[in-house]
Amino acid sequence: MSGRPEGPDPRAKIPADSPFSLANLPYGVFATAGEDPRLGVAIGDHVLDLAATARRGLLRDTGLPDHVFSQPSLTALLASGRPRWEALRARIAELLSPGPEAIADVAELLLPSGEVTPRLPFAPGDYVDFYSSLEHATNLGKIFRPGSDPLPAAWRHLPIGYHGRAGSVVAGGTPIRRPWGQIAPREGSSSPTFAPTDALDIEVELAFVTGNGPAHGEPISVTDAADFIFGFVLMNDWSARDIQRWEYQPLGPFLGKSFATSISPWVVPLQALKPFLVDGPVQDPPPLPHLRCDRPWNLDLDLEVELRPEAPAAAATIARVNARGLYWNAAQQLAHASSNGAAVRAGDLFASGTISGSGRDEAGSLIELTWGGARPLELPDGSIRRFLADGDEVVIRGSCGPGLGFGEVSGRITPAIDRGFIESTQ
């Protein structure tokens, strides 16, 4: 650590096709062999070790104590609030940029991505899942409730949402076990069955994580939402449609969703996304005043879904959609969710709901892509899919443009557990 060797220019380390340029600087938690998980920033093919950076005294001006960076979760950073978030981001950009402020021996603090394991970046407090895509809500309404108005009466007046299971949120890359569940009686039977789901699906979503909100009982306005939104991740809200269909009335989805939800490990700060915020669709009728939004809050984010069965020749991109078409945006979602004074805490996660569009492959779920299984997908090797098969891997990628992407959130389906023993102990 003594001496000041000429360090590499970090910018030279960033491949042109990396989603993690100096303009991005997403935060995550990573582990290395034999060392505890800690905070890092993804930059090109490397990760800046923030715990080591803090130990070098290089983050002191941010006002954040060193222990914030040596934790296995972003929660303490999330709790520190927007002024600290901005100070830290500015300092990291300064350290990584060539110039008089750059650290000469930055290489010591940069670890090759291949040598680190990204972890779940934070254990979500509460996890809310909205239903913000008009196209998705319309499709699901037609499939689940044929013959009735697909959109609930309140849909255009408020961002409908529900709470999911925070404890089942996992980092991208975690294998997803096919869940068992109760499924509606077959035609002619009066008894439901209990079996591994036969309709395992994905939901392509965008989610944001918050810092601490105001005191419990006080709302966050659309205007103030940016003060509380730290950043965004990609999400795959795995869904078992047969379980969901049987259980969901009148209290909403429960076990059809609660087995697992994957998020991308690198949290892209709101500040990095500002250049990509655009106006959303015209809202008609206009929302009530507390939900009105006259600033661009829709993210121009291209999403693609790759299905990778165990047979490599079957791999295919099965969907492409852009998030900018979402009817309700993040600021409106947060204002709505807190409009009744609900507590908002550092690490709360709010997801968009499945993102779909109007084109043939612009759908963020298999149930839409195959129209409830009626139009199976044909994969390049001739195999077909209505829903996911064991061994299938799903990779969702998202990018706002060169150097500004989310990376990916992936998960491979593993077979359902053998419940023979469990049943026999009843």
Added chain:
Amino acid sequence: MSGRPEGPDPRAKIPADSPFSLANLPYGVFATAGEDPRLGVAIGDHVLDLAATARRGLLRDTGLPDHVFSQPSLTALLASGRPRWEALRARIAELLSPGPEAIADVAELLLPSGEVTPRLPFAPGDYVDFYSSLEHATNLGKIFRPGSDPLPAAWRHLPIGYHGRAGSVVAGGTPIRRPWGQIAPREGSSSPTFAPTDALDIEVELAFVTGNGPAHGEPISVTDAADFIFGFVLMNDWSARDIQRWEYQPLGPFLGKSFATSISPWVVPLQALKPFLVDGPVQDPPPLPHLRCDRPWNLDLDLEVELRPEAPAAAATIARVNARGLYWNAAQQLAHASSNGAAVRAGDLFASGTISGSGRDEAGSLIELTWGGARPLELPDGSIRRFLADGDEVVIRGSCGPGLGFGEVSGRITPAIDRGFIESTQ
């Protein structure tokens, strides 16, 4: 601390009408003036300071490190698992009972209840709310969906439930602010309104808290449920019926519930409740094998609801109901919630749903007691209530018998906040 003065017999301190006898020993978190919150056990009119007890070396044999007791949450104790829970309970009973093992100077470790402030005993991880009372589900179905079958098709096949907002769970005694929310368009209008709820209600519930479940992906069987259930609390799941009615389809209750949920501050251990577990109603049709329960798991718990308006002369007991009539019990609820492999963590909270019976005042909510407002309650001073008024305090008490009670969960309604400023900043 030197010498061994003749201590008082702790049993002599326990008033005959106290819910907290030596057979109970409920756990909580409390604060005293100038000292940090820490763990305690309620005993008669006193609280045993577990942090101080541990510092005296008196809890060493339990295998629990001292720091578990000096935390502001039960979570570390919950995470320690059933063998430790049982060792700790046995040790505390030993310390508090007269006899050769009793601590002579126990008085130093007992604080008068009047000098301590109970806190939220744990920050719930996930909070699930079931819908386990046949009478409540039938009543709500008739009120919310007149003309259709009040019970959803799946109701008798599985304990229907949904996730509530864990971050809005507060300790009994915390004031409850009347929430704002969006309410359906009035007859003849196409636009909803945004206003403080006009239908603020209670839900009388019983809830349990868990230790760590098995690995994410593995279920808990009905038979094994007792290994994971630490204890029970009373709950008031405050509900805004007008908000709920407008928002709840198809994803279930959200802002109509998420503003606040109160739990009683003393967690009664499952071990204390075993003598009061009885058989529940016959389940017809019989549940599928993984939900079948042939052991007594319904709690014979008398519940009463007192409404205390600001005018003392208006106070009245408005409902009495027993929890033993619940159709689905705690073991079935936990087995169902984990049947898909959902993660179960120390501090997860699972509530019964509103507890109602078939008698006139056997209903755990005002919407049932007043049949949607059609039959207002008349209070002793002649005033009436359809739903709660500002200033009303609701006190729910629960008891299994002499010396074995939950104490109470209470909350007073404070007026809605003034949103004028927030609206004007839009």
